[in-house]
Amino acid sequence: MKKWILLAVVVLxxxxxxxxxxxxxxxxxxxxxxxAVIYPxxxxxxxxVGTGIKQGQYAPxxxxxxxxxxxxxxxxxxxxPVILNFWATWCPPCRAEIPDFQKLYxxxxxxxxxxxxxxxxxxxxxxxxxxFVEEFEMTFPVLMxxxxxxxxxxxxxxxxxxxxxxxxxxxxxxxxxxMNHDFMMQALGKxx
Numbered sequence: 091m092k093k094w095i096l097l098a099v100v101v102l103x104x105x106x107x108x109x110x111x112x113x114x115x116x117x118x119x120x121x122x123x124x125x126a127v128i129y130p131x132x133x134x135x136x137x138x139v140g141t142g143i144k145q146g147q148y149a150p151x152x153x154x155x156x157x158x159x160x161x162x163x164x165x166x167x168x169x170x171p172v173i174l175n176f177w178a179t180w181c182p183p184c185r186a187e188i189p190d191f192q193k194l195y196x197x198x199x200x201x202x203x204x205x206x207x208x209x210x211x212x213x214x215x216x217x218x219x220x221x222f223v224e225e226f227e228m229t230f231p232v233l234m235x236x237x238x239x240x241x242x243x244x245x246x247x248x249x250x251x252x253x254x255x256x257x258x259x260x261x262x263x264x265x266x267x268x269m270n271h272d273f274m275m276q277a278l279g280k281x282x
Contacts, residue, residue: 143244148259149174152240154207154233157216157223162205162231165259171202171278174253176241178209179222181249183268188226190271195230202278204230209246211238256281 141148153163164172175191177184195204206228208219216234223232235241244253248266254277256262262281265273 143253143261143264145261145264147261149253149255149261150243152243154235154240157208157220157232157234160231162233164205164255167203167205168257168259170257171262171281172255173202173204173274174244174255175204175206175250176209176235176244176246176252177206177250178212179218180213184250185226187250187268187270188228190269190274191230192226192228193271194274200275200278205233206230207233207235207240209238209241209249210234210236211241254278254281 140146141150143150149164151163151165153161155161164174173191175187177188179185191204191206194200194202210216210219213219219232219234222228244251250266250268252263252265252269253261254263254265263277265277269277
């Protein structure tokens with residue numbers, strides 16, 4: 091009898107967890123506020139049908155400020171491949187891949203933009219992010235997701251996560267975990 095009660099409790103807990111993950115995340119994703127930086131509406135001039143965060147869909151247009159205070163919008167880079175990289179200073183795999191991103195960015199033969207989206211809401215301080223950028227001599231744009239809205243919209247649950255977006259704005263690859271330079275070159279070679 092105790093086994094059946096324990097089994098019923100476990101099944102109920104798993105059922106609730108599944109409900110919470112699937113249904114509740116859909117509800118929270120559809121709620122918006124006036125500070126939203128994601129533009130999925132089709133009346134946006136650069137937005138395409140089939141917008142989403144999955145491979146093959148057009149990436150949602152996002153707008154964030156860089157660490158230097160400049161406003162950047164993903165659609166500003168249409169016409170060239172873009173790597174959206176979600177990262178944090180406290181993440182060891184993120185630290186490991188930054189030199190490879192810098193090597194790719196410095197390669198004049200590559201027509202790719204790297205937008206490094208720092209999950210600033212998980213950081214101890216903005217100054218720590220600035221110190222990290224200086225330490226790793228990052229010259230590509232570092233965007234600050236201060237409220238975590240963009241990371242939440244892209245459903246980032248592993249660090250780092252990169253979206254490799256083709257020149258038309260479609261997500262070609264979603265990569266969870268660190269990438270090395272060779273992998274980046276192979277992936278970009280397949281979408282150009």
